Amino acid sequence: MALSTERSSQLRQLLTLAVPALGVLAAEPLYLLVDTAVVGHLGAAQLAGLSVGAIVLAQIGQQMTFLSFGTTARSARLHGAGRRADAVAEGVQATWFAVIAGLLLLVVGQLLAEPIARLLAGDARSAAAAVGWLRIALFGAPLVLVTMAGNGWLRGVQDMRRPLWFVLAGNGISAVLCPVLVHGLGWGLNGSAIANVVAQLISASLFVRALRAEGVSLRPVPSQLRAQLTYGRDLALLGLAFQACWVSATAVAAHTSAAAVGAHQVVFQLWMFLAYVLDALAVAAQALVGSALGADDRDRAYRVAWQVTGCGLVFGIALSALFAALSGVLPHAFTTDAAVLSQMPKAWWFFVALQPVGGIVFVLDGVLLGAGDAKFLRTGNACAAVFGFLPVVWASLSLHWGLVGIWSALTVFLLIRLANGVLRLRSGRWAVLGAVR
Template sequence: MRFFMLFSGIRNALARDELGKEILQIALPTTLALAADPIASLIDTAFIGQIGPVELAAVGVSIAIFNQVSKLAIIPLVSVTTSLVAEEDAAENLQTRPSEKEMLIKVSSDEQADPECSSSSTNIDRAAKLGHDKSHIPSASAAIVIGGMLGVLQTLFLIFTAKPILNYMGLDSNSPMLKPAQRYLTLRSFGAPAVIISMAMQGIFRGIKDTRTPLYATIIGDVTNIILDPLLIFVLRLGVSGAAIAHIISQYLISLILLWSLMKQVDLLPSSIRDFHFRKILKNGCLLLVKVAAATSCVTLSASIAARQGPTTMAAFQICLQIWMATSLLADGLAVAGQAILASAFARRDYSKVMTYASRLLQIGLILGLVLSFFLFSLLPFASRLFTNDIDVLRLISVGIPYVAATQPINALAFVFDGINYGASDFTYSSYSMIMVALVSIFNLYMLSSSHGFTGIWVALSIYMSLRTFAGFWRIGTGTGPWSFLKENSAVLK
């Protein structure tokens, strides 16, 4: 009953009601911001692909390593920050900010002292100003500090371990991919602090339901990256080093824009060190760290297996993977909306709102996945030549296209379920369930890749995402953990 309830009324999933508008206001800017970076990475891939298949494959391995290490810090930090900030912001709105009635009384008293300020528009503007002082959100400051520390540690780690990690990924001293891969990975590691800090700040903005500012900052940074790519790669003839430098500059630019904007809205200088809520972030962050390690290990292992099969296989896998992740992450905008809205609803124990929004988010996610699947099936056979002209690479890409396209609905639901569970602060289940999914998926990767090569890798990745989606359905369908209210309050189900 709980399972089918999630998709009841799916005909109205795209209705322009109040519920749909609230989701759209948060999800659309987030989706565009999340899509901007993978699109910029696709453009990077297209530029690097013009250098040659060896360089393309080398950068593919380096990006897989960088993303693996980055996600170990970014996803737990951003996810926990979004939930905590949303809860703290909701609490502050209820307890400390002036109510609408108080604002109107204040405006009315000011009008008596200043009769010229009597127009309705002036009243609204002045009332709005009274409620828009800087917010006091302790988790925001803690997230930025932790993000900076993690970024420095990642830089040092990648600089000193780049070659051993690349060797582990299948690039030995005889591989032509080793030198360009090591050069790209070492340079790009200097951008790690900016990447993690900017993502921590995006988590803060998501928590206060301001998703437009991160969108503007991301677009400016990615456009800068796209402009610098051809200049550094071809005009200055820096090759893969130019691509890495362009990425670093764009990430620091994004961080500066976000920090400047955030300082206008949130008080980032607590009065004492006790106001830094490090314990909350670290406790839940460690749980999600386990989940992210398990999740990204599957993707990184698949890249390692592809690299061991040679530059041609790795180049094709890199292109398919970038497209797969770029389109799948579009659903992450819905996940962010779900997390921000549900975190506030759970804090207020508004369970009716929890289920209403959860159902609508899953329905929109399913529709989005089906639309993406249709477009990828239609366009990828023709668009793949934008990334490479190598005949062998194109042949392998054609093998991966059906899997990249067909898994889009599954991927969309998996990401939305992540956001819903994070909004419920169900970090423990998210962690343990992902460990089980990863164990099965890693076994499938080894077995299927050894018997079916490139095709086997994509079959295993399809199974991996299916299991993630099933884990999300299972938690809500069984009514356990934070969803136990579904058993206790039958009215919510109606």
């Protein structure tokens, strides 16, 4: 009876953290879905331009993922050990790192925007649209990274509510602003990019204000910045594996046809949206696992890990059923282009079938990140990318498989990650005790 009560308490705690985390994680991809729907009515070339530009900008965030996930892991362990001030200090250094790295990326991105867009886009018109959107949207890069750092330390101290309101404030205003700028004022695709930067400015400002209110020193500490960089190396390499996959998928779709890349943009943004929905459980597990290991409680860490894995499977099955039922309706909300709509079923049913697999994979990533097991995740995901996704996706370009080939590559990628994650969880080698790993 006592064990059953404890498990119920853990589940309530998990859901208490996961629900507001869901709002934070879903806000950005939900905004991108709104953005995609608004831009989709401009035409296939503009939608293709948004697809190329958005995937490039997304890779900046993916490559710097350690600012959120790495900071959460370190802050959670310190919080579990009763060292809140030290946990918040991790957020200060992560924020400094975000500002420095973001400004560097802004400069480099402006120089490379045109050649990158030409490389990824399938035609000159789509490339021109992507360049215009990207040059404006890049001004939000430092702001995105500051928001990631803020999310990281607040998750670590198990404060999920403030990040929810901060992100909703930015994205909510921007979601209203986007159609006004794009269609109302006639700014087209550039209006979408401006609305994007406005959202990021509002959210980043709120996170900085929360950090200042904690009363800790806001000075940069070079030794801690170097330590963050060392820890983040593995997560940056992990991000590089994802970057190679998503950019390759967009490039292959763009070189298939404008309709194919438009359809891929819609389904892929839905995929990313649901991935973030499932990541809400992963974020909660990350905070709880890190806190348990910081408090030297290995048994609690194990229980959280297995419980969240089961929840991921259940939610994945539910999402699969829901989007199977919406297959005849939802695509029309994003575009009226007949060519794009005709391509969409080739990706849609892969997207539906993969939800239960993704549900397990994403939450296992959260468990292992909470334990600070970044090296394993780096190696496992790099292998899944190099030996799974990339060979299949580039073969699909040569063999003219189109969207079927792209989403077959994603299937192989996820199945390899599933096998790696389950085996690692069962081994127990991830559960290292202590405030710092």
